[in-house]
Amino acid sequence: MDIYQWEAVSKTGEKRKGEMEGANVGLVLAQLRKQGLKNPTARKKPASKRKKGKITEMEVVVFTRQLATMVGAGLPLVSCFDLAAKGAENVTLQDVTLRVKADIEAGTTLADALAKEPSMFDELFINLIQAGEQSGILETVLNRLAIYKEKSAALKAKVKSAMTYPIAVIVIAFIITGVLMVFVVPTFADLFKGFGAELPLPTRVVIAISEWTQSNWWLVLIAVGAASYSFSNLYKKNPAFHYQMDKLALQLPIFGNILRKSAVARFARTFGTMIAAGTPILDSLTNVARTAGNKIVEEAVMGARSSIAEGRTLAEPLGASGIFPPMVTQMIGIGESTGNLETMLEKVADFYEAEVDRAVDNLTALLEPIILVILGVLIGGLVVAMYLPIFQMGSVVG
Numbered sequence: 001m002d003i004y005q006w007e008a009v010s011k012t013g014e015k016r017k018g019e020m021e022g023a024n025v026g027l028v029l030a031q032l033r034k035q036g037l038k039n040p041t042a043r044k045k046p047a048s049k050r051k052k053g054k055i056t057e058m059e060v061v062v063f064t065r066q067l068a069t070m071v072g073a074g075l076p077l078v079s080c081f082d083l084a085a086k087g088a089e090n091v092t093l094q095d096v097t098l099r100v101k102a103d104i105e106a107g108t109t110l111a112d113a114l115a116k117e118p119s120m121f122d123e124l125f126i127n128l129i130q131a132g133e134q135s136g137i138l139e140t141v142l143n144r145l146a147i148y149k150e151k152s153a154a155l156k157a158k159v160k161s162a163m164t165y166p167i168a169v170i171v172i173a174f175i176i177t178g179v180l181m182v183f184v185v186p187t188f189a190d191l192f193k194g195f196g197a198e199l200p201l202p203t204r205v206v207i208a209i210s211e212w213t214q215s216n217w218w219l220v221l222i223a224v225g226a227a228s229y230s231f232s233n234l235y236k237k238n239p240a241f242h243y244q245m246d247k248l249a250l251q252l253p254i255f256g257n258i259l260r261k262s263a264v265a266r267f268a269r270t271f272g273t274m275i276a277a278g279t280p281i282l283d284s285l286t287n288v289a290r291t292a293g294n295k296i297v298e299e300a301v302m303g304a305r306s307s308i309a310e311g312r313t314l315a316e317p318l319g320a321s322g323i324f325p326p327m328v329t330q331m332i333g334i335g336e337s338t339g340n341l342e343t344m345l346e347k348v349a350d351f352y353e354a355e356v357d358r359a360v361d362n363l364t365a366l367l368e369p370i371i372l373v374i375l376g377v378l379i380g381g382l383v384v385a386m387y388l389p390i391f392q393m394g395s396v397v398g
Contacts, residue, residue, distance in 0.1 A: 003045040003086065003094075004028045008037035019045065019086055021098075055093050055120050057156070061149045063093065063120075068142035077104050096120050109133060124270065124287045131277040141277045148273045152266065155353055159262045162360045163255065169371045173378060178213065180382055185210035188386045200392065202385040239295075246295040250323070254366075258359045263297045264328055265352035272345030282309060297323055314341075328352075 004025060007017040016037060022028035025042050032040035063084060070080040081101035088094040096117045103113035111130035114121040125145065132141030189207045192199055199207070213220070234241040250256045250263075270291055274284035285305040292298040300321035307317040315333035318324045328348055335344030 004042040005045050006032055006040055006042040008032050008040035011036055011038070021082070021086060053090065053092060055090060055096070057153055059090060059093055060120060061146075061153050063088075063097075064125075064142070064149045065146040068139070068146040071139050071142050077110060093120070110138070122291070124274070124291055127279060127283065127287055128274060128277045131274075131279045135278045137278070144273050144276055148269060151269055151349070151353060155262060155265055155269075155356060158356050158360050159258060162258055162363050165364060166367055166371065169367075169375075173375055176375075177378060177382070178217075180379070181206075181210045181213045182217070185382070185386065186214065192389055200385075200388045202381075203388050206382060206385040243295045250294065250296055254363060258356060258363065259294070260323065261352050261355045261359060263292065263294055264324060265349050265356060266291070266293065267297065267301065267324075268328070268345045268349035268352065272342050272349060275342045275345070281314075300324070 004020050004022055005017070006020055006028060007015065010016050020028050020031065020042070022031065022042075025044070028042045029040050032042070066084055066087070067080055070083065071077070075083075078101055081097050081104065085094050085097040085101065088097060096119070100110075100113045100117060103116065104110060109130075111126050111133055114129060115126050128141050128145055129138070132138040185206060189210065192203070192207075235245055236242070250260055252259070267288055270288045271284055274287060275281065279287075282305060285301055285308070289298045289301040289305070292301060300318060300323045303321060304314050304317040308314055313333065313336055315329045315336060318332065319326065319329035331344045331348055332341065335341035
């Protein structure tokens with residue numbers, strides 16, 4: 001099925017235009033005439049106006065919010081997915097939406113239809129939809145899912161920006177240093193050959209590094225590429241290495257604190273959303289563990305699940321894990337004892353999402369002067385090392 005852009009004249013003589021899905025242009029024109037429109041024309045929507053590729057997390061967020069809004073307005077599910085498909089700019093997203101629509105028309109439940117599209121809908125999403133369908137609160141679940149997706153995407157973007165900023169500056173510093181070593185330092189080295197005197201130690205060191213870099217720059221690139229590939233491969237395929245790296249990440253100065261707060265916020269938001277949807281607590285914890293994003297947090301959550309399965313409380317094993325702060329476990333304990341666990345988890349999520357925002361802002365403010373000092377020392381040191389012979393020669397002549 002393709003999307004066609006059409007123009008026609010209404011019975012009152014007004015010009016109308018829009019978009020319609022159809023197998024071919026003839027069927028689209030026939031449908032327009034059936035609607036009472038005169039002189040219809042239609043052409044396939046150019047592919048250039050619709051991007052192709054992987055469905056992004058933000059597109060899933062927007063889709064979830066749109067679906068929640070349309071279901072809340074009382075539209076049938078088939079119409080919701082039809083409208084979502086027509087408004088999709090990503091061809092892949094449009095195809096997925098139309099396949100789900102076709103499955104629903106064939107009598108498949110929404111959860112089962114979504115389960116056929118794992119590239120867009122994860123296990124958590126499907127389980128929540130299933131719980132909403134079974135309990136008759138699909139609209140409520142969709143609204144909670146939309147909020148959850150929006151909050152989750154915002155939190156992930158904050159953490160990503162905290163990690164990306166210093167890495168980007170370091171990479172730029174290395175690029176600038178490389179350019180100086182390959183193009184600028186050799187010019188000074190040629191100039192110093194005619195001095196006829198021994199160069200200062202800093203200058204000799206910089207020139208030696210420059211000469212090595214010019215001869216072996218390809219080794220540097222290969223080493224960096226090999227190290228990156230090896231790390232990525234080990235992280236994905238070696239559980240022990242993955243576990244140790246996740247453990248190390250939580251212990252990093254400054255960054256570890258942000259990751260820990262992010263993990264607590266994600267845990268509380270996901271767990272609270274699943275409980276609110278009516279998902280059994282043991283199933284909820286299983287899904288929360290799988291979406292934790294850190295093996296240490298996953299281990300702590302699964303430990304809490306085992307505790308509940310044995311008839312004990314949730315707060316105690318979470319506190320014993322060392323991942324969750326006392327305030328969090330206390331609030332969870334209060335929620336368990338009062339029957340307001342969902343409310344307490346929502347308050348924890350709100351608090352720690354705000355904490356992540358503040359931590360990232362503080363990190364940015366802290367890193368800026370540190371990075372400026374590092375860049376100044378690095379580049380300023382190279383410049384001074386290159387000008388030392390000139391300064392010495394000037395003092396001799398003077």
